[in-house]
Every structure is written in structure tokens, then in C-alpha cells.
Amino acid sequence: MSDVGRPLDDGGIGPRDDPFALFDAWFEEAKKSEPSEPNAMALATADREGRPNVRMVLLKEANASGFVFYTNYESAKGSELLANPHAALCFLWKGIGKQVRARGAVAKVSEAESDAYFASRAKDSQIGAWASAQSRPMEGRFAFEKEVTKYAARYALGKVPRPPYWGGFRLAPIEIEFWRNRPFRLHDRLVYRRAAPDAPWRTERLFP
Numbered sequence: 001m002s003d004v005g006r007p008l009d010d011g012g013i014g015p016r017d018d019p020f021a022l023f024d025a026w027f028e029e030a031k032k033s034e035p036s037e038p039n040a041m042a043l044a045t046a047d048r049e050g051r052p053n054v055r056m057v058l059l060k061e062a063n064a065s066g067f068v069f070y071t072n073y074e075s076a077k078g079s080e081l082l083a084n085p086h087a088a089l090c091f092l093w094k095g096i097g098k099q100v101r102a103r104g105a106v107a108k109v110s111e112a113e114s115d116a117y118f119a120s121r122a123k124d125s126q127i128g129a130w131a132s133a134q135s136r137p138m139e140g141r142f143a144f145e146k147e148v149t150k151y152a153a154r155y156a157l158g159k160v161p162r163p164p165y166w167g168g169f170r171l172a173p174i175e176i177e178f179w180r181n182r183p184f185r186l187h188d189r190l191v192y193r194r195a196a197p198d199a200p201w202r203t204e205r206l207f208p
Contacts, residue, residue: 019176019192019201020064023100026178027062030093043069044088045080053080059091060117066172066197067102068109070117074165075134081106087171097181104173104197114167119159126160127151172197182208 030038039059046052055077061068067089071078081087088103108114118126131147138144174197180188187208192201 017201018064019173019178020062022178023062023176026093026096026098026100027091029096030091030098033095034093035095038093040091041067041069042090042092043077044090045077046084046086047080048083050084053077060168066104066170068113068168068170070114070166070168072129072132072134072163072166073108074136077135078169079135081169089171099179101175101177101179102171102173103175104171106169106171109168109170111167115162117168118162118166123155123160126162127155129163129166130155130160177206 027038037058040056041059042054043057044052044054053076057069057071057077059067059069073079073082085106086104087106088101090102091100093099118129121129127148130151131144174195175191175193177189177191182188185208189206189208191204191206193204194201
């Protein structure tokens with residue numbers, strides 16, 4: 001039977017009061033079908049002049065407060081977000097034919113949150129956070145490996161502290177769009193919008 005004209009079902013993209021409940025349902029579905037890293041998302045930022053930039057990052061937390069990811073604050077994306085604290089993100093789960101987009105203001109997470117997440121990382125990743133001057137010019141691979149060796153020796157024993165320039169950002173969305181693939185490009189689109197992070201959500205269907 002064709003999906004054309006079939007009413008939307010709650011299991012797919014039915015509206016709910018809380019868009020994060022719908023996101024959680026889709027995310028759990030994606031975890032079962034995606035071959036690797038269903039938490040991968042495209043993160044779009046802009047510099048002071050409004051020139052856009054985009055890259056893939058990993059979602060580490062999603063709840064009513066927003067979407068959280070971690071990075072070097074002195075990296076290109078970190079510098080852009082600190083100068084222009086607004087961003088957009090996009091998840092594409094091709095295996096289940098679904099996509100989620102969000103945009104909103106971005107702010108640093110608390111020091112305690114960054115400390116807790118950094119402590120959960122593998123030690124080699126912790127060392128890498130110290131060794132990498134992310135996004136800045138590098139003379140060669142050997143220069144990076146030398147830094148890795150230096151910090152591995154420094155923190156050979158005991159815990160690795162979080163670098164002061166490394167931590168999390170939280171995007172507090174004012175818009176979240178859910179997209180579901182349909183035959184013949186007759187896709188489903190449902191968008192949640194609100195005037196501010198503490199305002200109520202309203203929903204709207206969009207033409208594909």
C-alpha cells in the first residue's frame with residue numbers, strides 16, 4: 001500500500017507536547033539501525049562577519065535544556081561560538097529515513113558538567129585534549145606526536161585534569177524540525193517553535 005495520503009502516525013512524526021520526547025524516541029530507533037555513531041550531527045556556526053562554517057561533532061547529552069557537545073574552546077568552532085553564540089545542528093539517520101534539525105542560542109555548560117564528562121573519557125583522549133592546539137597550524141605530524149608524548153609522560157600516574165580551555169557547549173533550541181522520508185518526495189515535516197528557551201512550544205506542519 002502506498003504511503004501517499006496515509007495519515008501521520010504517532011510512531012513516526014505525530015506531534016507531542018515535548019519535542020525532546022519525540023527526539024528521544026527517534027534517537028533510540030536510530031541507535032538500533034545506524035551502523036556507527038548515531039549521535040553524529042552537523043554543527044553550523046558563523047564567525048563575527050557572518051561567514052558560515054560547518055563540521056561533524058558528537059552529541060553527548062540531550063534533554064529539555066538542550067543539546068550538549070564538547071570541544072576545545074580555542075578551536076575554530078569554539079572561537080566562533082564564543083564570538084557569535086548561535087548555532088544550528090542536523091542529525092541524518094539514513095537507515096531509518098529520518099532527520100532532525102535544531103537551532104538556537106549556545107552557551108558553555110557548567111564547569112562541573114565539563115569536569116564530569118572529561119573524567120569519563122578514555123585517558124588517551126584526555127591526553128589528546130592537552131596535546132592538540134585544535135584548528136591551529138601544525139608543522140607536521142611529528143610535532144603533534146611530540147606533544148602527545150610530553151603530556152602522556154606528565155600524566156603517566158594519576159588522573160588527567162581537564163584543560164581550562166576545553167569543555168562543553170549547550171544549544172538551547174528555539175526551533176526543532178522533524179523530517180521523515182516518504183515515497184516520491186512527499187516527506188513529512190513537523191516543526192516545533194518557541195519565542196525563547198523558557199517559552200511554550202507551538203507546532204506546525206510544513207510542506208515538503
